[in-house]
Amino acid sequence: QKEVEQNSGPLSVPEGAIASLNCTYSDRGSQSFFWYRQYSGKSPELIMFIYSNGDKEDGRFTAQLNKASQYVSLLIRDSQPSDSATYLCAVNMIKAAGNKLTFGGGTRVLVKP
Amino acid sequence: GAVVSQHPSRVICKSGTSVKIECRSLDFQATTMFWYRQFPKQSLMLMATSNEGSKATYEQGVEKDKFLINHASLTLSTLTVTSAHPEDSSFYICSASSPQTGWRDTQYFGPGTRLTVL
Numbered sequence: 001q002k003e004v005e006q007n008s009g010p011l012s013v014p015e016g017a018i019a020s021l022n023c024t025y026s027d028r029g030s031q032s033f034f035w036y037r038q039y040s041g042k043s044p045e046l047i048m049f050i051y052s053n054g055d056k057e058d059g060r061f062t063a064q065l066n067k068a069s070q071y072v073s074l075l076i077r078d079s080q081p082s083d084s085a086t087y088l089c090a091v092n093m094i095k096a097a098g099n100k101l102t103f104g105g106g107t108r109v110l111v112k113p
Numbered sequence: 114g115a116v117v118s119q120h121p122s123r124v125i126c127k128s129g130t131s132v133k134i135e136c137r138s139l140d141f142q143a144t145t146m147f148w149y150r151q152f153p154k155q156s157l158m159l160m161a162t163s164n165e166g167s168k169a170t171y172e173q174g175v176e177k178d179k180f181l182i183n184h185a186s187l188t189l190s191t192l193t194v195t196s197a198h199p200e201d202s203s204f205y206i207c208s209a210s211s212p213q214t215g216w217r218d219t220q221y222f223g224p225g226t227r228l229t230v231l
Contacts, residue, residue, distance in 0.1 A: 032218050043206045043225040044157070088156070092218045097146050099210050099218035105156045 001026055004091050006104035013111050019076040019085045021107050023089030027071070032092040033065055033072045036100065039085045047074070047087075119223035125143050126197055127231055133230075134192045134226045136207030142187035143209035151204045163190050167180060167226050197230045204228075 006054075012021040023033075025028045032051045036044035050056045050063040050072065062075040076083055086108045090101040116139040136146055148160045148223050163169040164182050169182035181193040190209075194201055204227050208220040 036222075041204075043204075043222040046219065046221060049219055055190065071177065090220075099220070100147070100162060100218055101218065103157050 002104070003027065003093065003102050004089055004104040005075075006089050006107045008088075008105055009108040009110075011107055011109045013076075013079045013109060015079060015081060015111055015113050019083065019109055019111070020087075021076075021087050021109070022071060022072045023073065023091075024071045025089075025091045025093070025102075027091070028067075028070060029094035030070075030091045031094060033063070034092075035061075035063060035072075035074045036090060036092040037085045037086040037111075038088055040062040041082045044088055050077065050100055062073055076109070079109075081111045081113055084109055084111045115219075115221040116194075117143075117221050117223040119207055119226050121226060121231075123227045125229045125231065128198050129196055131193055131195045132149065132197055132228060134194075134205055134207075134228075135194070136190045136209070136223050138188045138209045138211070138221075141211050143190075143211050145210050146190040147182055147208045147210075148182060148190075148192050149206045149208065151206060151225075155210070157206070160192075171209065184205060194228065199230045202228055202230045 024101040034049045035047040038044040048063045056063045060077045064073045088106045089104040118137045120135045130195045146163045149157045160175045161169045161171045163184040171177045184190040206225040210220045
């Protein structure tokens with residue numbers, strides 16, 4: 001079992017719809033959770049982080065964390081073609097030294113006009 | 114805020130030469146910097162973690178004598194790929210974190226350096 005797992009996709013979403021991305025992690029003691037967006041050929045950019053159970057909203061993005069079930073999700077509302085990218089889930093596992101993050105393999109999202 | 118730069122953005126070199134990549138935090142002091150490598154269509158692979166003024170911690174399988182990391186100040190870390198070979202061709206990305214910015218372990222990424230070794 002990978003430490004941080006994501007469906008590789010591609011997740012195909014019509015423009016204007018909601019894209020739902022999931023991420024599961026193995027370390028129950030994990031503290032912090034991050035979503036990054038990476039366009040092809042570019043470096044990751046931070047979308048948002050979450051550390052408490054529940055929902056956290058930022059613009060069209062909502063992160064949801066459920067520590068009991070060990071999953072974190074990202075919802076993208078009103079998806080736009082510019083949202084087409086790979087979305088990386090990252091977790092700060094309690095067993096990891098320092099501020100090291102463990103990344104999932106990423107989910108590729110395609111928003112079709 | 115939380116801007117990280119990298120230089121150069123792209124480099125092409127001959128096999129056997131050394132290449133230095135700089136990573137700078139522009140508007141904050143980075144207590145920790147990280148170096149990643151990413152091959153096409155693969156996820157990020159952490160190479161090493163670097164704290165200012167101390168030796169870098171390398172991930173398993175990463176040759177510390179080949180990938181030299183120096184973190185001389187709170188705003189600058191360098192990665193030197195020594196005696197580069199074609200298999201070292203990759204996208205090298207640094208990130209930086211600091212308690213001053215965002216959540217304590219948030220990493221902000223530089224734009225990356227694409228290395229091609231001929």
